Amino acid sequence: MVKQQKSVRFNFFLNASRVVFGILIGFFTMPYVNRTIGVDGLGKVEYVNSIITYFILFSGLGIPMYGIRETANKRNNVEARSKLVIELLSILTVTTIVSYLIMFFVVLKIPSLESLKNLIVLTSSMIFLTNLGVEWFYQGIEDQLYITARYFFVRILALILLFVFVTSKDDYLYYSVIMVLSSVGGNLFNLINLKKYISFKDITFESLDFKQHLKPIFTIFIASISISIYVQLDNLMLGALNGSKSVGYYAMANKLIRFVIVPITTLGTVLLPRLSFLVKNDKQQYFIYIKKVLNYFLILSFPFVVLFLMLAKDFTLVIGGQEFLPSVLTMQILSPIIIIVSFAYFLGYLVLYPQGKEYIYTTAVILSASLSIIFNFYLIPKFGYNGAAVVAVLSELVGVIVMVFLYYKELSYLKLLNKSLVYFIASSVIMGAVIFVISFFNFISILNLIVSSVIGGFSFFLSLYFFKEITILGIVDEMKSKLRIFR
Secondary structure, X not given: OOOOOOOHHHHHHXXXXXXXXXXXXXXXXXXXXXXXXXXXXXXXXXXXXXXXXXXXXXXXXXXXXXXXXXXXXXXXXXXXXXXXXXXXXXXXXXXXXXXXXXXXXXXXXXXXXXXXXXXXXXXXXXXXXXXXXXXXXXXXXXXXXXXXXXXXXXXXXXXXXXXXXXXXXXXXXXXXXXXXXXXXXXXXXXXXXXXXXXOOOOOOHHHOOOHHHHHXXXXXXXXXXXXXXXXXXXXXHHHHHHOHHHHHHHHHHHHHHHHXXXXXXXXXXXXXXXXXXXXXXXXXXXXXXXXXXXHHHHHHHHHHHHHHHHOHHHHHHHHOOHHHOOHHHHHHHHOOHHHHHHXXXXXXXXXXXXXXXXXXXXXXXXXXXXXXXXXXXXXXXXXXXXXXXXXXXXXXXXXXXXXXXXXXXHHHHHOOXXXXXXXXXXXXXXXXXXXXXXXXXXXXXXXXXXXXXXXHHHHHHHHHHHOOOHHHXXXXXXXXXXXXXXX
């Protein structure tokens, strides 16, 4: 049986606890890892990771996203959800085997990968753990309590192993294994725990219908692989054309930027099952949710853009050290991508996908991927990692523009963009001015980051409050009501 469905508020609390813990762990370990394995070691790991990511995407087809939606729709029917899991796992087993065969063939045939053979083999365990870990099922049934407990256990174990085994530049192989454990190691528990939710009773091979899944998963797969082209192609091309050091410089900035994007988009992952359910059962409630979610995305995105734009050097010195100073400009170029990706994720996964309009999203990302390929071939040889950063931002922006253009009538009806956007921009300018004033005090990097983040962030939210931005006023009113209860 599936556990009783928790409230969105409770699921968000559990998700927020994972996000906060992940941020703390990330900011605590990134400086250690960057300094310990260095630019070259980090570059090798990220280069191989970009290769393995393609194999994960090709072998996973579109099942991770498709599985969440279909599980959410079938969670109250034991037989239906059991069939779904068996059918999708069967497809994934076949594609995983094929993926490993192709991967080993590629490693043997490409001479430049010979020196990275051991790293590729170790990192390739992500393919098995991702594809057969049925993470999509637990997201679909909204079992956030289990996901959170597993997340904390695996992350703490990985943290301990990191400091025990990664102590020099030669330990990048150990780091790659620990990175795999931290990312998808918990999926082993998923398979063990799965028997609580599915039943093989009365299910025969003849009753299974694999064909029904092929069209939707391939539609989502095309979008997923297109996204990966402009998310991972930069690392792949940098490694092939400019060497592992270029990947290291780019990865330093890109990982930190993407690290901030994760908690924003993870909120969307928590809401996707509920939105998929509401869009079919309570359209009015669905519209209420997505309007709030967009404002939350933007409220979180804007201040981080200001921080990375203005404090890129301090972030680089604290997270990477002097060796990574060439990453400063790269980080500044990439900073707007936080807002762009947040909006793209919102449109693609929370508006279009639950409504079954993923073909619009697929069209957008195919155009973005095409642009990424063309311009990366031109800009990376000339401008290296900074050229890759420019292409990454432009590619994401094109995707958003295309989605808005193709879905303009419905979006204008929803009135998602209103005067709140003006308030976010104005508050960001005020925050930037405050951080600029703080810079005259010439604090050391770590102190400047803390002071600027705290005071600058406070000025951003205070400005929104004085502007009477609706989302902030709602948060303040809710906090006041809770305080009255405790009096």
